[in-house]
Amino acid sequence: MRIHVTELLDGDKLSSDTFNSYGLHVLSKGTDLFAKEISKLYRHQIDYVDIVSRDNEPVSIRTIESSLSPKWLPNVEPIYQDAVNGCEQLFLEASQNGKIFEEDVIHTFQPLVDNFKMERDVVSMLLLLNTKDDYTYQHSVQVGMLAYFLASWLNYSEEEAVKIGQAGFLHDIGKCQIQQGILNKPEKLSSDEYEMVKKHTVYGHRIITDSFGESLAAIVALQHHERIDGTGYPNRLAGSDMHPVSKIVAVSDVYSAMISSRVYQKKRDLLYVLKELYRMSFTELDPETTHTFIRHMIPNFIGKQVELETGEVGTIIMTHSSEFFRPLIRVEERFIDLSIERDLEVKHVYM
Structure with a gap:
């Protein structure tokens, strides 16, 4: 049975070898877990382990609970929802008055940073919190969180990363001036409707500039749909003309949009999403920024089940840099290294 390390009890026994995110062996199959061993798992930042089923415990129910509802979820879900609600209020304020207040942005976004920055498994975190409701607001919250993480991975200081996260949080504020019927339209947008949606970048820049003056958030609102090959909008900037933070938010924006449950698309397999980002890094998205994002996201797949194209189901135990x-x-009981067995591919990742 698979279980989160916070739910381990003294005397639990590992049913498989345990490796950390770097692929290093930490504890062996059959190890009895007590304070010393559990502490070692914490030190290696291991989230889940496989243990021998406990007596008189329904394995299937316990396994489902452990894999789908990490212990942190009940605590952070209300914080996430508060941020989504706060984002909706910011959009309403911007729609009615053309301005927002910086203290409202800080009050809404900072609790996310304070409560989520220690959570390593960004992959599971966003999927578990993601719902089909309030797409625009959830997307803004997610892009803010992802931009904060990505900025940290790119070695920005904590203060800079928070500012970058706030810029990501506000990147779509201009959509408050786009008709909801167009934003939530189930069918493909007409060319005229798409041109209207594209204007949200200009609207957002104006709202933020009127609120705070010319700022990082205003630049990001204007540039987050620009692409390094000059095919983006609104000004078809080349990569050399884009602000570095706009490149961070562009990657975060694309990833969040592709994993979301929108009214007009199904969620894509996460490995497919990251492969698509990798493909885009040679044309539309900044390579260094995108590859840093992927490099830090991929280890979160360790411990997750996958289906190979052969139909076999296994568990990822190590990723390659x-x-x-x-x-x-x-x-x-066997190991398959896909970096060697090139004819095999992962078909699906179970989250």
């Missing part, structure tokens, strides 16, 4: 999408997988 250069071969992003070819992990080491355990299938029953």
Whole structure:
């Protein structure tokens, strides 16, 4: 049975070898877990382990609870929802008055930073919190969080990362001036409707500039749909003309949009999403920014089940720093290294 380390009890026994995010062996199959061993798991930042089923405990129910509802979820879900609600209020304020207040932005966004910055598994976190409701506001919250994490991974200071997260949080504020019927339209937008939606970048820049003056957030609102090959909008900037933070928010924006449950699209498989980002890094998205994002997201797949194209189901136990999408997988008692067995591919990742 698979269980979160916070739910381990003294005397639990590992049913498989345990590795950290760097692929290093931490504890062996059969190890009895007590304070010393559990502490070691914490030190290696391991989230989940496989243990021998406990007596008189329904394995299937316990396994589902452990894999789908981490212990932190009940605590952070209200904070996330408060941020979504706060974002909606910011959009309403901007729609009615053409301005927002910086203290409202800080009050809404800072609790996310304070409560989420220690959560390593960004992959599971966003999927578990994501719903089909309030897409525009959830998307803004997610992009803010992702931009904060990505800025940290790119070695920005904590203060800078928070400012970048706030800029990501506000990147779509201009959509408050786009008709909801167009934003939530189930069918493909007409060319005229798409041109209207594209104006949200200009509207957002104006709202933020009127609120705070020319600022990082205003630049990001204007540039987050620009692309390094000059195919973006509204000004078809080349990569050399884009602000570095706009490149961070562009990557965060694309990732969040592709994993979301929108009215007109199904959620894509996460490995597919990251592969698509990788493809875009050679044309539309900044390579260094995108590859840093992928490099830090991929280790979050360690411990997750995958289905191979052969139909076999296994568990990712190690990822490679250069071969992003070819992990080491355990299938029953054997190991398959996809970086060596090039004819095999991961078909699906179970989250």
